Amino acid sequence: MADVDSPLSESEPLNDVLITGKPTYRSLQERINYLVMAQRNHPLGWFIAFAVGFLLLNVMLMTITYLLYKGVGIWGINIPCGWGFDIINFVWWIGIGHAGTLISAILLLLRQQWRNSINRFSEAMTLFAVACAGLYPLLHTGRPWNAYWLMPIGPNILGMWPQFRSPLVWDVFAVSTYATVSALFWFFGLIPDFATLRDRAEKGPVKMIFAMLAMGWSGSARHWQRYEAAYLILAGLSAPLVLSVHTIVSFDFAVGIVPGWHTTIFPPYFVAGAVYAGFAMVLTLAIPIRAWYKLKDMITMRHIDWMAKVMLTTGLIVFFGYIMEVTYGLYSGDKYEIALVLNRFKGPYAFFYWLLIFCNGVAPQILWWNKARQNLVLVFIVCQIVSLGMWLERYIIIPVSLHRDYLPSSWGYYTPTIWDFGMFFGTIGFFIFLMFLFIRFVPIINVFEMKELLHRILHESHGAHDNAEHGKEAHTSAEPATGA
Amino acid sequence: MSEIGTTGDRTPPPSTLYGLIAEFEDPDKLVAAAEKVREEGYRKIDAYTPFPVHGLAEALAFHDWRVPWLIFICGCLGGITGFSLEASTATPFVQMLPRFARMLPTMNEISYPLNVGGRPFLSWPTFIPPAYELTILFAAFGAFFGMLALSGLPKPYNSIFNAKRFELATQDRFFLCIEALDPKFNYENTWEFLQNLGADSVSEVER
Numbered sequence: 001m002a003d004v005d006s007p008l009s010e011s012e013p014l015n016d017v018l019i020t021g022k023p024t025y026r027s028l029q030e031r032i033n034y035l036v037m038a039q040r041n042h043p044l045g046w047f048i049a050f051a052v053g054f055l056l057l058n059v060m061l062m063t064i065t066y067l068l069y070k071g072v073g074i075w076g077i078n079i080p081c082g083w084g085f086d087i088i089n090f091v092w093w094i095g096i097g098h099a100g101t102l103i104s105a106i107l108l109l110l111r112q113q114w115r116n117s118i119n120r121f122s123e124a125m126t127l128f129a130v131a132c133a134g135l136y137p138l139l140h141t142g143r144p145w146n147a148y149w150l151m152p153i154g155p156n157i158l159g160m161w162p163q164f165r166s167p168l169v170w171d172v173f174a175v176s177t178y179a180t181v182s183a184l185f186w187f188f189g190l191i192p193d194f195a196t197l198r199d200r201a202e203k204g205p206v207k208m209i210f211a212m213l214a215m216g217w218s219g220s221a222r223h224w225q226r227y228e229a230a231y232l233i234l235a236g237l238s239a240p241l242v243l244s245v246h247t248i249v250s251f252d253f254a255v256g257i258v259p260g261w262h263t264t265i266f267p268p269y270f271v272a273g274a275v276y277a278g279f280a281m282v283l284t285l286a287i288p289i290r291a292w293y294k295l296k297d298m299i300t301m302r303h304i305d306w307m308a309k310v311m312l313t314t315g316l317i318v319f320f321g322y323i324m325e326v327t328y329g330l331y332s333g334d335k336y337e338i339a340l341v342l343n344r345f346k347g348p349y350a351f352f353y354w355l356l357i358f359c360n361g362v363a364p365q366i367l368w369w370n371k372a373r374q375n376l377v378l379v380f381i382v383c384q385i386v387s388l389g390m391w392l393e394r395y396i397i398i399p400v401s402l403h404r405d406y407l408p409s410s411w412g413y414y415t416p417t418i419w420d421f422g423m424f425f426g427t428i429g430f431f432i433f434l435m436f437l438f439i440r441f442v443p444i445i446n447v448f449e450m451k452e453l454l455h456r457i458l459h460e461s462h463g464a465h466d467n468a469e470h471g472k473e474a475h476t477s478a479e480p481a482t483g484a
Numbered sequence: 485m486s487e488i489g490t491t492g493d494r495t496p497p498p499s500t501l502y503g504l505i506a507e508f509e510d511p512d513k514l515v516a517a518a519e520k521v522r523e524e525g526y527r528k529i530d531a532y533t534p535f536p537v538h539g540l541a542e543a544l545a546f547h548d549w550r551v552p553w554l555i556f557i558c559g560c561l562g563g564i565t566g567f568s569l570e571a572s573t574a575t576p577f578v579q580m581l582p583r584f585a586r587m588l589p590t591m592n593e594i595s596y597p598l599n600v601g602g603r604p605f606l607s608w609p610t611f612i613p614p615a616y617e618l619t620i621l622f623a624a625f626g627a628f629f630g631m632l633a634l635s636g637l638p639k640p641y642n643s644i645f646n647a648k649r650f651e652l653a654t655q656d657r658f659f660l661c662i663e664a665l666d667p668k669f670n671y672e673n674t675w676e677f678l679q680n681l682g683a684d685s686v687s688e689v690e691r
Contacts, residue, residue: 025534025656152569155593164570165600165610173566173617181624188628192654196534199651215632216639219653221518221531222548223635225541229551230631234624237559241620248613448535451656455511455535 012301014374018114018453020297025451028298029196032445035293036197042440045292050436056429063422064139072142076416081402085420086140087252088394089427092277093133094175094249095270095390098242099278100126101182104189105238108231113456114306116449117298121289122282123186124442128434129281130179132427137171167251174248181241185234191217192227192448246271253397259340260401263328269321276314276360277390280383283307285435287380289444298445305373311386312367318393319361336406348413349400356396359389502643502691503528503663504674506683507652511537514658517681518543521662524677528666532644532653554630555623562622566615567608574598575605647689661689 012020019028035042067074077084100122107115138147150162150172162169195217198210217223250270253261283304290299329341344353363385366372373379399414438444508514514531521529522545531540541547571577578586578595586592597605632638644650644661653659660683662674678686 029534029655152573155596156590161573161596163598164574164614165607167613170613170617173614177617177621180621184624184628188631192535196654199654212638215637216642217637217654218642218644219532219534219659220635220644221533221537221540221544222546223637224533224536225546226548226551226631226635228536229548230555230627233552233555234627237620237623237627241617244613244616244620248617251613452535455537459512 012296014301014305014370016302017457018117018300018302019450019457020300023297023454025454028450028454029200029447031295031298032443032447032450033197033200035439036441036443037200039440043292046436046440049432053429053432053434053436056426057433058426058429059422060426060430063419063426064135066419067139067423068144072140074417074419076414076420078412078414080405080410080412081399081414083140083398083402084414085416085424086136088391088398089424090133090136090140091249091270091394091398092391093129093136093427093431094178095246095274095277096281097126097129097133097178097182097278098246098271098274099282100124100129101178101185101238101242102275102278103282104185105235105242108235109239113453114303116453117295117445118282118286118303118307119449120186120189120442120446121285121438121444122278123182123189124438124444125278125281125285125435126182127179127186128431128438129278130175130182131434132431134175134179135427137168137175167248167255170248171252174245178241178245181234181238185238188227188231188234189446189449190442191215192219193443193446195219196447197443242274243271246274258401258405259334259336260325260329260344260397263325265321265324265328269318269324272314272317272321273390273393276311276318277387279307279311279314280386280390283311283379283383284387287376287383289439293439293444295445298450301374304376304379308367308373308379308382311383312364315360315364315386322357322361339404340401343404344396344400347400347404349396349403352392352400353396356389356392359385359392363389500691501664501671502646502689503661503666503669504671504678505644505647505650505659505661505687505689506678506681507649507685507687508658508660508682509656509684511540511658513682514660515539515543517660517683520681521660521677525668526662526666526674528663528669530644530661530663532650532659532661534654534656534658537658548634550634551627551631554634555626558626558630559619559623563615563619565622566618567611570611570614571606571608574607574611643691644689646691648685648687 072086075084075086077086100119103115103122104119104126107119138144141147149158150169152162152164155161162172164170191214194210194214198207198214201207201210247267247270250266254263254266256262286299286304286307290296326341329337332338344350364382366378367382403414404411506517508517511533514533515537518529518531518540522543529544531537531544533540572594573596576595576597578592581591599605647659647661649657650659660678660681662669662678668674675686
């Protein structure tokens with residue numbers, strides 16, 4: 001398919017055809033598996049992106065080494081701002097991860113078939129985002145080698161238990177559960193695809209690796225029935241998991257008494273914010289990937305359109321959260337809460353607060369316009385603005401709330417250091433590194449789900465349908481075969 | 485396009501025959517065929533498809549209820565484990581147990597109640613998040629490992645892979661297999677029957 005469109009401008013029609021072109025089961029499979037099977041012909045762009053990721057990963061490793069050597073003093077945290085970039089980035093990454101689970105699980109439960117082409121790489125995005133996030137709770141403790149104290153390993157080993165009433169311990173349970181369940185869910189979806197790769201690979205070590213990963217999957221209808229049941233229930237488990245994990249992360253703040261933290265809007269506001277940031281990241285990945293890897297007929301303009309709408313919706317919920325924060329603060333009559341709200345409006349960090357309002361509240365409103373959502377450059381830019389905005393939101397919540405709380409003699413400022421930035425960009429590199437490894441070695445779109453979607457599309461087109469012709473003649477779904 | 489041996493040896497020794505397999509290009513034909521196979525009385529049958537085909541499991545009259553139940557039980561176990569862990573460590577319940585239960589040293593060491601600001605020991609709302617997460621974790625384990633275990637996976641050797649062109653079963657062809665161990669299985673009759681179902685080809689599967 002000669003694709004002369006430049007990657008970031010689009011002249012595709014916007015319709016409800018979820019797979020365009022003339023797909024067959026085999027063609028879908030080959031298009032997706034091509035990346036994995038044709039290892040020798042990998043495009044140069046992949047190497048460049050991977051090199052960037054690898055470079056930043058090394059930056060991350062250096063910052064972690066220095067952190068373990070010197071301690072958290074290398075960061076800009078101090079008293080009163082005990083938490084800075086470490087927790088900002090933790091919450092940012094975890095939030096990004098949530099969109100993947102939402103696409104995989106919640107859209108499955110809502111029977112939204114458009115999720116089929118985007119769920120594999122967004123679930124992978126979740127895994128890698130959680131990997132990046134998980135570094136922070138481990139390393140931000142003053143003595144990370146004692147991190148095992150957070151695990152309930154028992155009186156015999158430790159002599160005591162962790163404080164189960166603490167949100168920090170809840171985080172341990174929530175984030176580990178989230179990482180594990182996401183990994184299981186992701187791998188679960190991969191088993192039939194590894195079987196396809198096993199059957200397509202030529203004899204040799206590669207075939208054996210895929211065979212082991214596929215666990216002997218044969219496509220048996222009985223296995224499929226169990227698979228579907230388990231998959232649906234896993235999705236049903238992941239949906240409350242997403243909600244609970246980010247709720248628990250929001251409890252890190254909401255349970256505290258710091259003004260600006262102790263507010264009940266936090267759990268829903270955080271969860272909506274997570275979905276918001278996550279969809280921004282999914283679109284950031286989807287727009288280039290569909291162009292570079294020629295997947296435009298599987299990730300269509302309709303997909304981009306819907307994802308942009310989800311982003312807009314959650315952006316509005318987040319904006320409502322901002323309004324509520326201000327309302328609670330001012331309406332409470334509590335002088336500390338009022339002081340906090342005014343501090344955000346006109347204090348030393350006011351620039352960041354108004355930048356946040358612009359990034360998260362104002363800029364994405366452009367997505368109300370159809371034409372805007374179809375302009376891929378614009379959507380991409382809005383996604384970057386939203387990612388920045390969501391990062392700023394955590395910046396406003398964490399250091400800016402901490403730097404001036406109850407006692408003026410305790411007031412201070414937070415200034416990040418090069419090590420803060422280094423580790424943050426390092427985790428971005430880690431994410432890119434993992435993402436590109438994933439793109440190269442694992443099918444980035446769920447092959448069997450695309451085939452299933454194609455089957456449904458063919459079924460729904462009674463009689464001849466030009467777009468979706470498979471096999472020899474047009475498919476009529478009404479009559480079952482009555483013999484030869 | 486069926487593969488038939490010479491007339492003389494159309495009945496191979498049953499011990500090396502796993503079954504007969506029919507290949508279809510269209511999943512709906514497969515579903516119709518599966519229904520007919522079941523009506524005919526065959527029970528040891530299975531179909532192989534690259535993606536889950538709606539209606540196929542019903543046509544084969546197969547529904548494994550164990551998967552959802554297993555997940556439910558695992559979830560309950562997770563919740564109970566989580567809550568008991570928290571409740572037993574945070575409350576001085578050990579003192580309330582009869583003496584013989586406190587014989588094991590471990591039992592004496594579990595409780596570590598802390599009076600935090602006069603709040604109750606059994607502060608159950610704060611115990612919900614870890615218990616909730618463990619519920620989901622154990623249920624997810626139940627789903628993943630349960631589904632694999634109930635299907636007998638990972639399975640290093642499966643006779644069905646000896647079928648001709650079976651690598652297409654995970655690609656774009658749909659297969660229906662009647663095992664030789666089925667009580668109604670008769671080589672010639674079953675072969676004829678499969679051919680008349682509209683299959684693109686019928687062949688043997690070695691054990």
